[in-house]
Structure formats: structure tokens, C-alpha cells
Amino acid sequence: METASSEIHARHETVVDAAPSTVYELITDVSLWPVIFRPTIHTRVLERSAEGDRFHIWATVSDGEVNTWRSRREFDAAGLRVTFRQDHDNPLFGLMGGGWTFHPLDGGRTRVVLEHRFNPPPDQAGARERIARELDHNGSVELEALRTVAALPGGAGAxxxxxxxxxxxxxxxxxxxxxxxxxxxxxxxxxxxxxxxxxxxxxxxxxxxxxxxxxxxxxxxxxxxxxxxxxxxxxxxxxxxxxxxxxxxxxxxxxxxxxxxxxxxxxxxxxxxxxxxxxxxxxxxxxxxxxxxxxxxxxxxxxxxxxxxxxxxxxxxxx
The missing domain is CATH 3.30.530.20 (START domain)
Known part of the structure; x- marks a missing residue:
């Protein structure tokens, strides 16, 4: 975890036993997130094109409370990258952005990198520490789930x-x-x-x-x-x-x-x-x-x- 004067940066990564295109598709299809990622309760796509999407998400934080926000994403299929940002401040996390990057490895595997950036809500005691905990918790949980689902025999669709x-x-x-x-x-x-x-x-x-x-x-x-x-x-x-x-x-x-x-x-x-x-x-x-x-x-x-x-x-x- 690396912090700056006002912005929090977090980076999580893992290696997945699946091709980059397979992992990329799991991330770009948010309709699947409730059955893949433990914190995600529900997603509702508001806009979608080949270049990106905008969606509403309901997800739990580490104490079990349900939080909700809207995000915009840009898809880069050739570069195997998905960037995201909230289109409004979140009362719990402030303003959030980041990206997923999928790096090809030998043997048809993929190194997945998940990055977050947060501007903590102003005048909230302990906001930086709380956000850091949530990032570490949810980031680790999401990558573990992605590793499991991407490697399902015959693919997740089966x-x-x-x-x-x-x-x-x-x-x-x-x-x-x-x-x-x-x-x-x-x-x-x-x-x-x-x-x-x-x-x-x-x-x-x-x-x-x-x-x-x-x-x-x-x-x-x-x-x-x-x-x-x-x-x-x-x-x-x-x-x-x-x-x-x-x-x-x-x-x-x-x-x-x-x-x-x-x-x-x-x-x-x-x-x-x-x-x-x-x-x-x-x-x-x-x-x-x-x-x-x-x-x-x-x-x-x-x-x-x-x-x-x-x-x-x-x-x-x-x-």
C-alpha cells in the first residue's frame, strides 16, 4: 500500500491459470459479478458499448454493511486493460478510480493486477485507515475468487x-x-x-x-x-x-x-x-x-x- 498527501493508492495482484482473454471477459461482464465476487450483491448495467460501460453496484464492506455507487469503465481489449472511475463521490470511500490489467504469462496463464485510487472523504476521522483496510480485504477476496472461477474446467460457462x-x-x-x-x-x-x-x-x-x-x-x-x-x-x-x-x-x-x-x-x-x-x-x-x-x-x-x-x-x- 502506497499513500500520497491526499490520495490513497493500492495494488493487488495474482496469477491465474487461464488465458488473459478469459479473465478479461469475466471482468468486463459485470452481470456475473454477484456469483463470482463475494462482496458484490447486485449490479445493474445503465449503459454499455464496445468501448465501455456504466453500471450501478451494490456491495458489502468488511463489516457486512451494504454500500452502493455508480461506476464508468473504459475497455481496452487490445491492451488487455479495463479502467474504472466512480461518477460521483461515495460517502464511505470518497472518489474512487483504478484499473484491471491482464499480463500474459507462459503456459497460458495470466498475471492480474488490480489498482485502486481513492480521495478520502474530507473531515472524516480515520478515513484513510478504514479505506486501506477495505481495499486490502476486498482486493484480496476478489482476486482469490477470480483465480478460482477463471480456472474452472471447461470454462465458467460450463x-x-x-x-x-x-x-x-x-x-x-x-x-x-x-x-x-x-x-x-x-x-x-x-x-x-x-x-x-x-x-x-x-x-x-x-x-x-x-x-x-x-x-x-x-x-x-x-x-x-x-x-x-x-x-x-x-x-x-x-x-x-x-x-x-x-x-x-x-x-x-x-x-x-x-x-x-x-x-x-x-x-x-x-x-x-x-x-x-x-x-x-x-x-x-x-x-x-x-x-x-x-x-x-x-x-x-x-x-x-x-x-x-x-x-x-x-x-x-x-x-
Whole structure:
């Protein structure tokens, strides 16, 4: 870590067992970040072209608090570099910028360099030390995750899946959203939820530890952070996913038009080859594992959506 009079500089690097172009593509596609990088909860692309993009990101810091900001990036595919900068001051970090550089090495490997520059917020005691800690923590965590995902056998795409499902609501979308957001009552409302601990955070976020009951009667525990979006949707990221997953994120969306109201559940998950082998057996291929995981996620989502629809219907029923 090197510091200047007002600006903080940080540099982290690692060697990845994958080609520079592979690592470059993982970094330029921010839609994948919630299932790759542990701190990233959600990303929303605002603009994108071959030259760069602009996106909104929600991510945790080391104490678990969710922070959000907007960033602009410039892509240099020929030079294997991505530069970024915030387009506004961040209350936690001040003004941030930096870049990713991907250096080819022998054997098809890549040396990845992540650099940050911060101007700390003025008149905040301990800002420089806090930012330095966050940079060291998140930088190390992100590079470790990148090293794991870039080296997945067959490429990350072989282990990545996204799917969506929706149902028509029997009542108003607002009531269905209230049902989904009121997760503290899920143990009494949803048959697959064996228990749930909910902690409310800043900005209306939720930190949710849930014990889910499987059809065979076994239970497993996951931990998620949920964030309410301005459009009424609810996004989430499992910070403690099941053993067979490296990452899992999702979204509950609610829509009303002249034809009626609908609820949609979207899941994105990245499988862990070692976890898949442990849970399903070493002979199970990625497609078969993905089908099993999708079936389990779909079953729970559909039960939740159906109960949300019944709740909405009960709210709108004449009394």
C-alpha cells in the first residue's frame, strides 16, 4: 500500500491459470459479478458499448454493511486493460478510480493486477485507515475468487446457469411483494422454510439466515442479503450458498398491466465442481448437476410465488 498527501493508492495482484482473454471477459461482464465476487450483491448495467460501460453496484464492506455507487469503465481489449472511475463521490470511500490489467504469462496463464485510487472523504476521522483496510480485504477476496472461477474446467460457462419463472397473481402485485419482503414470517407461511433469522440493515437491506427443508426431510442453512430496488423488485445474493455452488443470486420482480399482475423469480448460479462431486457424486456431469439444482430452486420459488398469490388474493377479497 502506497499513500500520497491526499490520495490513497493500492495494488493487488495474482496469477491465474487461464488465458488473459478469459479473465478479461469475466471482468468486463459485470452481470456475473454477484456469483463470482463475494462482496458484490447486485449490479445493474445503465449503459454499455464496445468501448465501455456504466453500471450501478451494490456491495458489502468488511463489516457486512451494504454500500452502493455508480461506476464508468473504459475497455481496452487490445491492451488487455479495463479502467474504472466512480461518477460521483461515495460517502464511505470518497472518489474512487483504478484499473484491471491482464499480463500474459507462459503456459497460458495470466498475471492480474488490480489498482485502486481513492480521495478520502474530507473531515472524516480515520478515513484513510478504514479505506486501506477495505481495499486490502476486498482486493484480496476478489482476486482469490477470480483465480478460482477463471480456472474452472471447461470454462465458467460450463458451470453457470440462469433461469426465470413467473406466475399470474390472483391479487395485487403490491400485496405479493409485501409477502415476499416480509421474510420474517416465512416459517409460518411457507412449508419448506424450517426457520429464519432476519437482521435489518441500513438502506432497508435485510441479512437473512434461512433453514430450508428438503423433500427428504433434511435441512440446510443458507445466508442471503436482500436489497429493495427503486422499481419495487427485490434482489438478493446468497453469502452462504449450498455446498455445490460458488455463487447464487436472484431477483423477485412484480409487474402489473392491463392484462393483470405477475410475479417473476430469476436465479443465476455458478456451480462448484468439487461441491458437485461431494453432493451428487464424482460421475455427475455439469448439465445433470445444473438440472438438479434448478429443480430444487424452482420448486422453492414456485411454492413462494403461489403462496404470495394466495396472500394477494386474500387481501383483495371482499370482506
Amino acid at each position: 458451470w453457470l446457469r440462469t433461469f426465470s419463472e413467473s406466475i399470474e397473481l390472483a391479487g395485487p402485485a403490491e400485496a405479493a411483494r409485501d409477502f415476499v419482503w416480509d421474510a420474517g414470517r416465512w416459517p409460518e407461511r411457507l412449508p419448506h422454510v424450517a426457520g429464519l433469522d432476519l437482521v435489518k440493515g441500513t438502506g432497508g437491506t435485510q441479512d437473512m439466515t434461512m433453514r430450508t427443508r428438503a423433500p427428504d426431510g433434511s435441512t440446510h442453512t443458507t445466508r442471503s442479503i436482500r436489497v429493495p430496488m427503486p422499481d419495487g423488485s427485490i434482489v438478493y445474493k446468497q453469502t452462504r450458498p449450498p455446498r455445490m455452488l460458488l455463487g447464487h443470486s436472484g431477483c423477485w420482480a412484480f409487474h402489473t398491466d392491463q392484462s393483470g399482475s405477475r410475479i417473476r423469480s430469476t436465479h443465476t448460479f455458478l456451480m462448484d465442481p468439487a461441491g458437485v462431486a461431494d453432493v451428487y457424486g464424482p460421475s455427475v456431469k455439469p448439465d445433470e448437476a445444473a438440472d438438479r439444482i434448478r429443480a430444487a430452486l424452482s420448486a422453492n420459488s414456485r411454492v413462494t410465488m403461489e403462496h404470495a398469490s394466495r396472500h394477494a388474493a386474500s387481501i383483495s377479497a371482499p370482506r
